[in-house]
Amino acid sequence: DTEVTQTPKHLVMGMTNKKSLKCEQHMGHRAMYWYKQKAKKPPELMFVYSYEKLSINESVPSRFSPECPNSSLLNLHLHALQPEDSALYLCASSQLDPKTQYFGPGTRLLVL
């Protein structure tokens, strides 16, 4: 089973709202990732967790706050977002090496 699940599928939020995106995998992968993807563009890496510790933050604004409560779960907390943050947010997981990343279906976020 190579399934990564993400909830919600769609999210609309105002610029003053606080919301969270959730990602889950049960493949025993020890690396998990958040990506942001604009339409017809490649995914842009935001964060990487290895063994539940944040290992890479690609200079993401602090209005995005990741959290890895355990080895199967990854959250992305959103606060005071801007309209330009509207995008598809993808979660992925992998073993540490080699890095075949398995992606979830994404959460389509619209910030009004």
Added chain:
Amino acid sequence: AQSVAQPEDQVNVAEGNPLTVKCTYSVSGNPYLFWYVQYPNRGLQFLLKYITGDNLVKGSYGFEAEFNKSQTSFHLKKPSALVSDSALYFCAVSRGYSTLTFGKGTMLLVSP
């Protein structure tokens, strides 16, 4: 630094004809190479990868790719295209513990 080039924004092919989606890479040392496909409003699906060994890699849905070290290429191929193959295709490279670097993507359109 590592990089991937997908020189074609779009590839058009008639159903039943062979298809090729091009990818060239730049990385120091031995590369790990991947192809992913993305259908509209979906996450990325893993198609195939080259890590080591046989230069011809077979993947999902009848796709294959040939690793050519001298030309630093990893072109995606399929002998007979289907309309359902129409999607956005991403080539990606990593090396060891580095993160994935994606190409810009190539839209494949298969006409009936």
